[in-house]
Amino acid sequence: MKTTAAITGVAAYVPEYILDNAELEQMVDTKNEWIMSRCGVSERRILKDTDKASAFMAAEAAQKLLAKKNISPLEIDLIIVATVTPDHQYPATANIVADMIGATNAWGFDLQAACSSFIYALNTGSKFIESGTHTKVLVIGSDKMSSIVDYTDRKTSILFGDGAGAVLLEPSTDETGIIDAKMYSDGSGKKYLYQPAGGSIMPASLDTIVNKQHFVHMDGQAVFKVAVTKMADVAAEMMERNHLTSDDIAFLTPHQANKRIIEATANRMGIGMEKVMLNIEKYGNTTSATLPLCLSDWEHELKKGDNIILTTFGAGFTWGGMYIKWSY
Numbered sequence: 600m601k602t603t604a605a606i607t608g609v610a611a612y613v614p615e616y617i618l619d620n621a622e623l624e625q626m627v628d629t630k631n632e633w634i635m636s637r638c639g640v641s642e643r644r645i646l647k648d649t650d651k652a653s654a655f656m657a658a659e660a661a662q663k664l665l666a667k668k669n670i671s672p673l674e675i676d677l678i679i680v681a682t683v684t685p686d687h688q689y690p691a692t693a694n695i696v697a698d699m700i701g702a703t704n705a706w707g708f709d710l711q712a713a714c715s716s717f718i719y720a721l722n723t724g725s726k727f728i729e730s731g732t733h734t735k736v737l738v739i740g741s742d743k744m745s746s747i748v749d750y751t752d753r754k755t756s757i758l759f760g761d762g763a764g765a766v767l768l769e770p771s772t773d774e775t776g777i778i779d780a781k782m783y784s785d786g787s788g789k790k791y792l793y794q795p796a797g798g799s800i801m802p803a804s805l806d807t808i809v810n811k812q813h814f815v816h817m818d819g820q821a822v823f824k825v826a827v828t829k830m831a832d833v834a835a836e837m838m839e840r841n842h843l844t845s846d847d848i849a850f851l852t853p854h855q856a857n858k859r860i861i862e863a864t865a866n867r868m869g870i871g872m873e874k875v876m877l878n879i880e881k882y883g884n885t886t887s888a889t890l891p892l893c894l895s896d897w898e899h900e901l902k903k904g905d906n907i908i909l910t911t912f913g914a915g916f917t918w919g920g921m922y923i924k925w926s927y
């Protein structure tokens with residue numbers, strides 16, 4: 600019997616502080632109505648503590664998940680942290696998280712594919728389960744986007760928020776779990792969404808700080824045009840490859856970058872918005888955390904055997920789709 604990787608639990612963490620559109624109106628030249636109509640974000644969570652970052656949020660989500668599942672951290676084999684805002688360039692956030700939660704038997708690494716980091720990490724984690732070499736894999740998406748957002752830039756400050764979500768992957772033989780996935784990348788899209796400085800091509804200097812090159816730089820319209828087709832294309836591809844009609848789909852779990860992109864994806868799949876996990880209004884775009892935050896918010900509505908399509912699009916460009924038959 601074929602072994603698949605099943606999500607057997609999910610948990611999330613978001614910081615308490617709420618940055619709403621009214622407060623943003625005081626910070627940059629924008630209006631609540633503009634933000635709501637262009638991207639659908641009303642509030643974002645911000646991790647204000649200067650001594651806490653992505654590893655802290657990841658560990659909070661992971662600890663909640665272990666407590667919920669009544670699993671010892673010593674049972675975890677592997678931790679993959681999806682993040683574009685690691686605590687440090689090195690060591691990997693996954694190493695720090697393992698130490699924070701006491702997962703001393705686990706090895707781990709970070710995976711970075713911008714807003715597609717979590718789906719890439721989930722796909723990667725599933726292979727360790729399918730191969731039979733690992734039985735408990737934690738896949739965590741965590742981003743402190745507030746650490747790389749320029750709060751004087753109205754084009755990006757309205758979009759992003761902080762948060763983390765974690766899932767546990769375990770082997771399944773009952774034909775539920777991750778059934779299919781397809782990942783894509785096109786590096787020619789680099790110039791439309793990136794963080795210019797801080798890497799080896801442009802190390803930190805006084806100039807990079809003065810020129811605000813450690814922040815997110817985005818040509819929103821250019822990204823929107825590609826995102827709106829690619830996210831829908833890969834979701835439709837998952838349906839076609841697996842002979843699923845719109846009636847077969849229980850839920851769409853889309854990356855939360857823009858409500859209009861999500862609506863276009865649902866439309867392409869022929870499903871109504873009642874089948875779409877949509878929480879961009881309260882969290883904004885949390886980059887690597889959007890998918891697990893959705894799964895956590897909707898967990899109580901999911902039933903064993905539900906067909907779920909995950910889809911993402913992000914900088915790189917990177918994008919991907921996944922078909923999951925829910926396991927519990």
Ligand code: UT7
Pocket residue numbers: 628629630633634637638714753754757818819820821822823826855856857860884912913914
């Ligand atoms: O998760 C990774 C992938 N990221 C995405 O998928 C993001 C994709 N892009 C988007 O979601 C959208 O492009 C945005 C929400 C970022 C912007 O929406 P848009 O409809 O593309 O607006 P725009 O950039 O074309 O700007 C339209 C106008 C401009 O004014 P003019 O030049 O027409 O006079 C902007 O200067 O709106 C202006 N504008 C704003 N006005 C009020 C830009 N930002 C704001 C703002 N408040 N915050």
